[in-house]
Amino acid sequence: MNPRTYISVIGPSDASPEVLRIAEEAGACVARAGAVLVTGGGGGAMEAACRGARSAGGLTLGLLYGSSRSEGNDYLDLAVPTGMGEMRNVLVVRTGDGVLAVGGAFGTLSEIAFALKLGKPIVGIGTWTASVGGKPAPIPSAGSARQAVDLLLRMLD
Amino acid sequence: MNPRTYISVIGPSDASPEVLRIAEEAGACVARAGAVLVTGGGGGAMEAACRGARSAGGLTLGLLYGSSRSEGNDYLDLAVPTGMGEMRNVLVVRTGDGVLAVGGAFGTLSEIAFALKLGKPIVGIGTWTASVGGKPAPIPSAGSARQAVDLLLRMLD
Amino acid sequence: MNPRTYISVIGPSDASPEVLRIAEEAGACVARAGAVLVTGGGGGAMEAACRGARSAGGLTLGLLYGSSRSEGNDYLDLAVPTGMGEMRNVLVVRTGDGVLAVGGAFGTLSEIAFALKLGKPIVGIGTWTASVGGKPAPIPSAGSARQAVDLLLRMLD
Amino acid sequence: MNPRTYISVIGPSDASPEVLRIAEEAGACVARAGAVLVTGGGGGAMEAACRGARSAGGLTLGLLYGSSRSEGNDYLDLAVPTGMGEMRNVLVVRTGDGVLAVGGAFGTLSEIAFALKLGKPIVGIGTWTASVGGKPAPIPSAGSARQAVDLLLRMLD
Numbered sequence: 001m002n003p004r005t006y007i008s009v010i011g012p013s014d015a016s017p018e019v020l021r022i023a024e025e026a027g028a029c030v031a032r033a034g035a036v037l038v039t040g041g042g043g044g045a046m047e048a049a050c051r052g053a054r055s056a057g058g059l060t061l062g063l064l065y066g067s068s069r070s071e072g073n074d075y076l077d078l079a080v081p082t083g084m085g086e087m088r089n090v091l092v093v094r095t096g097d098g099v100l101a102v103g104g105a106f107g108t109l110s111e112i113a114f115a116l117k118l119g120k121p122i123v124g125i126g127t128w129t130a131s132v133g134g135k136p137a138p139i140p141s142a143g144s145a146r147q148a149v150d151l152l153l154r155m156l157d
Numbered sequence: 158m159n160p161r162t163y164i165s166v167i168g169p170s171d172a173s174p175e176v177l178r179i180a181e182e183a184g185a186c187v188a189r190a191g192a193v194l195v196t197g198g199g200g201g202a203m204e205a206a207c208r209g210a211r212s213a214g215g216l217t218l219g220l221l222y223g224s225s226r227s228e229g230n231d232y233l234d235l236a237v238p239t240g241m242g243e244m245r246n247v248l249v250v251r252t253g254d255g256v257l258a259v260g261g262a263f264g265t266l267s268e269i270a271f272a273l274k275l276g277k278p279i280v281g282i283g284t285w286t287a288s289v290g291g292k293p294a295p296i297p298s299a300g301s302a303r304q305a306v307d308l309l310l311r312m313l314d
Numbered sequence: 315m316n317p318r319t320y321i322s323v324i325g326p327s328d329a330s331p332e333v334l335r336i337a338e339e340a341g342a343c344v345a346r347a348g349a350v351l352v353t354g355g356g357g358g359a360m361e362a363a364c365r366g367a368r369s370a371g372g373l374t375l376g377l378l379y380g381s382s383r384s385e386g387n388d389y390l391d392l393a394v395p396t397g398m399g400e401m402r403n404v405l406v407v408r409t410g411d412g413v414l415a416v417g418g419a420f421g422t423l424s425e426i427a428f429a430l431k432l433g434k435p436i437v438g439i440g441t442w443t444a445s446v447g448g449k450p451a452p453i454p455s456a457g458s459a460r461q462a463v464d465l466l467l468r469m470l471d
Numbered sequence: 472m473n474p475r476t477y478i479s480v481i482g483p484s485d486a487s488p489e490v491l492r493i494a495e496e497a498g499a500c501v502a503r504a505g506a507v508l509v510t511g512g513g514g515g516a517m518e519a520a521c522r523g524a525r526s527a528g529g530l531t532l533g534l535l536y537g538s539s540r541s542e543g544n545d546y547l548d549l550a551v552p553t554g555m556g557e558m559r560n561v562l563v564v565r566t567g568d569g570v571l572a573v574g575g576a577f578g579t580l581s582e583i584a585f586a587l588k589l590g591k592p593i594v595g596i597g598t599w600t601a602s603v604g605g606k607p608a609p610i611p612s613a614g615s616a617r618q619a620v621d622l623l624l625r626m627l628d
Contacts, residue, residue: 418603
């Protein structure tokens with residue numbers, strides 16, 4: 001088995017320019033660290049992260065919402081058309097050794113929750129905070145994509 | 158097709174006495190409203206909700222984590238052994254017309270996120286709040302199980 | 315946990331009058347035996363089996379292809395909108411203690427194969443035979459719906 | 472999107488030396504054709520196919536039964552730990568543009584059935600035949616791995 005690290009970058013398909021910029025930088029940082037980039041393979045933040053990874057010579061894997069590989073964005077090395085809709089969010093989280101969350105969509109919150117549930121290291125940038133009974137969920141926040149990836153890699157050591 | 162309403166009650170398998178009490182009352186209120194109770198079919202809050210529903214003459218459906226029907230709790234009328242692990246959380250949310258969230262486990266947060274993503278009405282009692290960029294997610298909170306079910310049924314009207 | 319037996323009746327949505335007749339009788343026999351009828355909840359043989367079960371006072375559970383409960387046929391007591399497409403065939407087989415296969419669609423063959431793989435008792439009427447290297451797969455065949463259900467119940471004893 | 476062809480090679484984890492030999496040669500032929508090899512990522516025929524593809528410089532993708540990437544065989548470039556058990560068979564078939572079936576396990580029969588159901592080109596070597604009402608299912612058979620891959624590629628043209 002190839003011992004490479006897999007990092008899942010999760011974020012919305014409908015993203016602001018700021019979120020797209022962060023996602024693209026995150027993808028590039030993942031690639032420079034020699035890790036495989038995992039995303040949902042769609043547009044928006046997913047596409048930006050893949051574009052960043054490819055520009056840095058990285059490998060990208062997309063786990064698609066629908067059942068046709070042609071739905072994937074233009075920067076995927078390999079794509080799996082799951083046909084499972086929202087359930088594929090669980091696959092995206094499970095496939096990563098660690099998770100980097102960007103932006104504020106509900107799907108992203110579901111992936112953060114699954115990462116916490118599965119005990120996967122997770123770091124956020126400009127994403128959800130959540131708390132229950134005054135106690136916040138452990139979602140470390142970083143100030144930049146580079147810091148986020150660095151922190152995540154240290155958590156994975 | 159049976160026109161009954163389905164309400165999913167989501168909450169942790171490892172729950173405090175207070176959460177168990179609320180879940181049981183919620184199950185009873187769902188049954189009294191004539192709705193089908195949907196849960197993950199396991200222990201803790203799931204079992205308490207089913208016990209409450211059965212005590213009030215209701216119908217209970219469990220969508221189980223594992224692949225054996227015998228894993229279900231003692232208060233299920235029908236059980237589906239999904240064998241899908243955490244992915245079954247998506248099924249629990251999708252099967253309900255509305256969702257009532259109790260307690261503070263990570264799995265519950267994933268179900269809240271899926272309810273928001275799928276546009277399902279959701280009400281919480283003593284559960285997660287979440288926000289992004291200072292904007293809270295729309296998770297209405299109720300002071301009691303009865304108020305929660307009443308509010309949810311009004312949202313479904 | 316309710317100790318009832320669950321029987322899955324699998325067959326095509328696009329079925330001949332003969333297959334529909336057999337499926338309806340099979341559903342009625344399942345209900346008369348006091349077992350829960352599980353199907354994919356759609357039209358054709360699935361609907362016929364559910365109609366038969368309901369006419370005999372039985373309980374029917376549909377595990378639907380799509381993500382909306384309204385896609386279910388008119389004879390379902392409970393329906394789970396899986397949104398999983400073909401993958402729900404695995405759920406239909408897993409939920410039954412035994413499987414009764416009718417007719418000759420490819421989806422039915424996938425369910426027969428999963429039943430064999432999962433070690434579930436299975437009986438067929440006018441359905442697939444399969445063999446490899448001259449060795450037939452163990453798919454006992456019955457001459458009528460009644461004989462098929464009787465045989466299946468004996469296999470489950 | 473990368474325009475490469477994906478070929479799924481399906482076969483048992485517990486395979487005879489003859490099936491292993493065919494699977495390995497099939498993997499090598501898939502790689503030489505420039506296609507991505509998709510398998511369930513486990514042992515037996517899956518591992519042999521991946522070994523063959525890697526020895527010919529190909530790219531291999533494994534869609535694993537369990538939830539840990541470490542369960543994958545030693546010849547995977549990328550692995551997705553689905554945690555979905557038998558349901559991942561559907562993913563293996565859906566991810567391929569065409570399917571090559573080897574050997575006679577029940578899981579292989581389920582994948583053949585899904586390929587037929589989804590309308591994916593399929594070719595078999597020493598695998599299942601199936602028929603209903605005297606009509607055989609359209610599973611073209613080849614005499615060698617090389618002939619099978621050649622035939623499959625022509626079907627995909």
